[in-house]
Amino acid sequence: MTQAWVLGQRALREAWRTPEALVPTLFIPLFFLVVNVGQAGKIFPSESTEFLKGQGYAAFQLPASLLLAASFGTAALFLVEDIEGGYFDKLRSAPIPRTSIVLGRLIAEGAKGLLISVAIVLLGMVFGITIASGVLGFVLLVGMTALWSVVFVGFMQLIALKTRSAAATNSGGLVFFPLLFLTPNFVPRELLTRPMEVAASFNPVTYVMEGLRSLILEDLEWSAILPAFAVVGVTGAIMLALNVRMIQRYD
Amino acid sequence: MNDAVEAEALVKHYGSRTGVVEAVRGVDLRVSSGEIFGFLGPNGAGKSTMIRMLTTLLSITSGTARVAGVDVDREPDAARHRMGVALQEAGLDPRQSGRETLVLQGRLFGLSARDAASRAVELLELVELEEAADRRVKGYSGGMKRRLDLATALVHQPEVLFLDEPTTGLDPASRLTVWDEVRRINTLGTTVFLTTQYLEEADALCERLAIIDDGLIVREGTPAVLKAELRERQGLASDPSLDDVFLDATGRTRSRAAGDVQEVTA
Numbered sequence: 001m002t003q004a005w006v007l008g009q010r011a012l013r014e015a016w017r018t019p020e021a022l023v024p025t026l027f028i029p030l031f032f033l034v035v036n037v038g039q040a041g042k043i044f045p046s047e048s049t050e051f052l053k054g055q056g057y058a059a060f061q062l063p064a065s066l067l068l069a070a071s072f073g074t075a076a077l078f079l080v081e082d083i084e085g086g087y088f089d090k091l092r093s094a095p096i097p098r099t100s101i102v103l104g105r106l107i108a109e110g111a112k113g114l115l116i117s118v119a120i121v122l123l124g125m126v127f128g129i130t131i132a133s134g135v136l137g138f139v140l141l142v143g144m145t146a147l148w149s150v151v152f153v154g155f156m157q158l159i160a161l162k163t164r165s166a167a168a169t170n171s172g173g174l175v176f177f178p179l180l181f182l183t184p185n186f187v188p189r190e191l192l193t194r195p196m197e198v199a200a201s202f203n204p205v206t207y208v209m210e211g212l213r214s215l216i217l218e219d220l221e222w223s224a225i226l227p228a229f230a231v232v233g234v235t236g237a238i239m240l241a242l243n244v245r246m247i248q249r250y251d
Numbered sequence: 252m253n254d255a256v257e258a259e260a261l262v263k264h265y266g267s268r269t270g271v272v273e274a275v276r277g278v279d280l281r282v283s284s285g286e287i288f289g290f291l292g293p294n295g296a297g298k299s300t301m302i303r304m305l306t307t308l309l310s311i312t313s314g315t316a317r318v319a320g321v322d323v324d325r326e327p328d329a330a331r332h333r334m335g336v337a338l339q340e341a342g343l344d345p346r347q348s349g350r351e352t353l354v355l356q357g358r359l360f361g362l363s364a365r366d367a368a369s370r371a372v373e374l375l376e377l378v379e380l381e382e383a384a385d386r387r388v389k390g391y392s393g394g395m396k397r398r399l400d401l402a403t404a405l406v407h408q409p410e411v412l413f414l415d416e417p418t419t420g421l422d423p424a425s426r427l428t429v430w431d432e433v434r435r436i437n438t439l440g441t442t443v444f445l446t447t448q449y450l451e452e453a454d455a456l457c458e459r460l461a462i463i464d465d466g467l468i469v470r471e472g473t474p475a476v477l478k479a480e481l482r483e484r485q486g487l488a489s490d491p492s493l494d495d496v497f498l499d500a501t502g503r504t505r506s507r508a509a510g511d512v513q514e515v516t517a
Contacts, residue, residue, distance in 0.1 A: 010355055018346065087344050
């Protein structure tokens with residue numbers, strides 16, 4: 001675990017020293033938040049829209065921005081750089097468990113995801129969004145987002161380890177966009193058309209989004225929070241297992 | 252004296268779209284402790300595959316390999332503790348400083364933070380990078396990167412140092428500096444196993460060498476013995492160069508080498 005932590009610190013230094021890769025993860029989700037609220041905010045006034053629970057439409061949209069921020073997976077692109085530049089082999093020639101190489105990056109991505117989600121939520125609060133579930137809700141909100149960023153970068157790392165190509169890894173990340181839009185992104189699930197509702201119900205991202213949304217709009221609503229953490233936990237365990245398997249077999 | 256590197260019937264097959272590629276086809280090799288051993292061969296002959304198997308970076312199809320007496324396939328972590336590796340690409344993180352690189356490497360080899368920091372200072376002095384220690388690696392010249400890469404391979408004071416083409420791409424002055432480093436490391440007791448495509452480098456540095464071609468060892472011995480053998484066999488008036496030995500061993504001619512295999516004329 002020490003080696004994973006040491007490698008995690010190195011990955012954090014790498015992120016800090018590459019602001020050009022970090023800034024879009026903050027800027028683009030905020031951009032989408034502003035644009036989506038600008039386009040649909042008037043359709044859903046807070047006074048007459050029950051599902052907003054008294055808040056503005058920005059509060060309803062915030063989870064989509066958080067999920068987007070957690071789905072850049074830049075750590076996987078840094079991993080490809082390590083592979084292409086030979087540093088990955090340097091790490092593999094050290095007497096450390098192979099798993100610590102992937103774990104180090106996952107730890108760093110979790111820390112980065114935490115910072116970015118805190119920044120986005122705080123900015124949202126400055127512009128009037130309140131976290132109805134209180135301080136614990138805030139912690140769960142940013143924690144869940146950070147964990148989702150670990151899940152997503154785990155997925156991206158799989159592509160990186162398999163293809164060893166930055167282009168393929170980048171393209172693989174685009175898989176997330178259909179999943180993000182097959183969710184109750186603009187309205188609650190019950191207001192979707194039937195085919196869309198069925199598709200959203202099969203999409204695990206839906207449950208993460210609904211969990212995040214409940215933490216913003218309601219008091220602690222465990223029936224929404226627990227399924228979200230279950231999705232994050234199960235997909236995270238799958239990604240971790242696949243990452244470990246992939247790096248153990250890396251030749 | 253114990254063997255620092257031993258390979259017996261070492262084989263590596265790769266699967267490819269066109270079938271199985273036999274990159275290494277049964278190599279037996281022994282390198283004695285304390286020597287500088289050169290491993291030569293044309294591009295694609297199996298040099299890098301061999302070094303990657305010996306350094307635990309590539310699985311072995313069949314055969315055995317031991318480094319400092321440890322089976323690299325059965326006990327890879329124990330073997331990694333005894334070897335240092337600097338591969339063809341100077342494997343460095345451009346965003347870290349030289350000092351951070353060495354401290355991290357020390358931590359990965361089990362040193363405490365304090366010991367890793369003090370070992371980094373020693374190594375920066377050894378490879379004469381003290382002044383550039385806190386600059387990011389991306390600003391280093393090719394020669395400085397090579398020296399730092401060498402230093403990372405020495406963090407844990409390995410018994411055997413593997414260097415894969417340590418001077419490829421360097422200017423003549425940097426190449427001579429790396430040669431000096433390799434000699435200095437060797438005089439401190441480290442066995443050096445190096446691959447190179449520069450024959451004058453092998454001639455200048457190596458006590459013994461082997462030439463691999465098409466996945467098989469085709470010559471092995473000291474440079475002097477290999478030259479004398481060729482001179483005698485071909486009835487030459489004077490000793491041939493190592494280039495001639497290489498061309499003879501790999502079945503190439505100077506005219507073909509000039510056209511097809513650029514590296515042997517370098």
